[in-house]
Amino acid sequence: MWEQLNKYRNHFLQHEIKDVLTPSSINSLQNKEWQSFMEKRNRCKSFPQHCTKSSTYFEDRAQLAYGWFALPKLMREMDSDDNLTHWRAIYSLSEFLLNPLNAQRAILEMEIVRKLKNAFMRLCLKFHKEEHEEMKIYLKIFNIISRNLNGAEQIANRKCLMIEFYKIAGSKESEKQDLAAEILRNLTGQPKVLGIVIKDEENLGYIANIFKQDPCRPYYPADLWHHLCHMLELAPQLGIDLGFFELLHSRIENRLPLFWEMNSKAFALLLRCEEGQRRFDKLDVIQLIYEVFEEVYVDKSKKLPGQFVENYEYLILILMDGLHSKRALWRIREFTMLTCHVARRMASKRTTNPRIQLYGLKTLRNMGTMPCVRRYIIGNWLTEICEMKCLDAEAECARDALLDWLRRDIADSSS
Structure with a gap:
């Protein structure tokens, strides 16, 4: 009877090796293997259980309903002498101003640039001790305000702010450096504000000092490069x-x-x-x-x-x-292959950048001023230029102008 009961366990093994071992022997071996496996498993140390940290969402934000009366309340609390109240106000303000309508109202009605400038300068001059991450939040708010034309104009007209932004952009703190560089890029990215910034020649001197600190530095923030290019263009x-x-x-x-x-x-x-x-x-x-x-x-x-x-x-x-x-x-004239390199990048079917086509066509036009180079372009690249698929209207106009100029030369030489 017991042997009959043992057959009901481990059906696959019972079927495969029924002529070698008895059902009770098969089950006994299986029990030993299972016990050894469980012993190894029990010896493994389980990962210690830690309680999850409580969220700081409500600790870092002011208590208010986001509506029409939120902005005046935040502006009042931003002037508070209590550090926690001030921190909550500016943290909530950095989120509230993401709405362009709220930012426009704060700039025009609440004089937020002046108030932020005063608080920011007190922190920069060490009159106030930074207990949370006030400097980072100030930079975030200035970054949001600089996207608005009126806000960018007010920031650019305050020289003390520009000096501090350049100091932070030249520092080694990557996160603050990126924020300061983005603020400067936003300012010079608007033509009207760019005129204000470039009028003060010291601004370009400040950014020159940043690049001269370490001429071999491999990387700079991309926004800092854009800011430099905006100024060098003028x-x-x-x-x-x-x-x-x-x-x-x-x-x-x-x-x-x-x-x-x-x-x-x-x-x-x-x-x-x-x-x-x-x-x-x-x-x-x-x-x-x-x-x-x-x-x-x-x-x-x-x-x-x-x-x-x-x-x-x-x-x-x-x-x-x-x-x-x-x-x-x-x-x-001494670098014939340079013409090929430019034409190859410009006329390639894999090109997805229309500016490469535009710059390449204009460069070939300048190169073709020399008669020998122009003959080389006509003899080797005229067909590729004709068959080139332009990616925008400006590149197409440049291609038509270049082809008209090259064909005119062919007509003049054949007459």
Whole structure:
């Protein structure tokens, strides 16, 4: 009877090895294996159970219903001498002002820029001790306000704020540095405010000091590069006087990480003045750009991260802005393959950036000023230019103008 009962356990094993072992022996072996497995499992230490931390959501926010009366209440509590009340007010304010209507009302009716400036400067000058993360929240609020034209104009007219933003942008605290750089980018991204910022030449001097602190520093915040380019677009001569030409040229020459991005764009903007063109010819930047293009044949494994060029947009922009003097045009005759590199990046079917097409077409037009280069373009790239699919209307107009100019040369030579 017991042997019959043992057959009901471990049906698969009973069926497979019924002629080798008895049912009771099979079950006995299975019990031993199961016990040894459980002993090993019990010896494992379980992960200690910790209670989850309580949420600080309500501790960091003011007690109010977000409505029409919320903004006046937050502005009153922001002036409170109690540190916790003040912290809750500015923290809630950083969320409340994300609504553009609330931000506009706070700027025009509540004079929020003046009040924030006073509190921010007291913290910067160490009159008040930072108990929470007040500096970070102030920067977040200024970042939101700088997206508004009226707020950006009020910030740009307060020199003490601009000085502190440049100090923070040059610091080593990454999060605060990124916020300060974004504020500066927002200010100069609006033409009216850019005029206010560039009127004070010391602002460009401050950002020059940031870049000169460590010329070999591999990375800067992208917003800081955009801020620099906004200013150099209007004042390239001032940028050259402050030493940006040599600085940016050395970064390209030494192939610092991502030198082909915003670094090259800022360098190209410096060429839009007489002194920039003179230095472009003196340092033979054409050969430097040719060497960068030729490095496409170098194995990626032989380069450091960030040195391999992924986007030739701004390198072509350097050629477009630099090929204006007679010396540069005579020099371009010695680099026939440079014409091929530009045309290949421009006419490639894999190109998804319309600016590469536009800059490439304008660069070929400048290169074609030399008759021998123009003949080379007609003989080797005329068909590719005709069949090129333009990605926007501006590039299409530039292509039609270039084709009309090249075909006119063919007609003149055949008559």
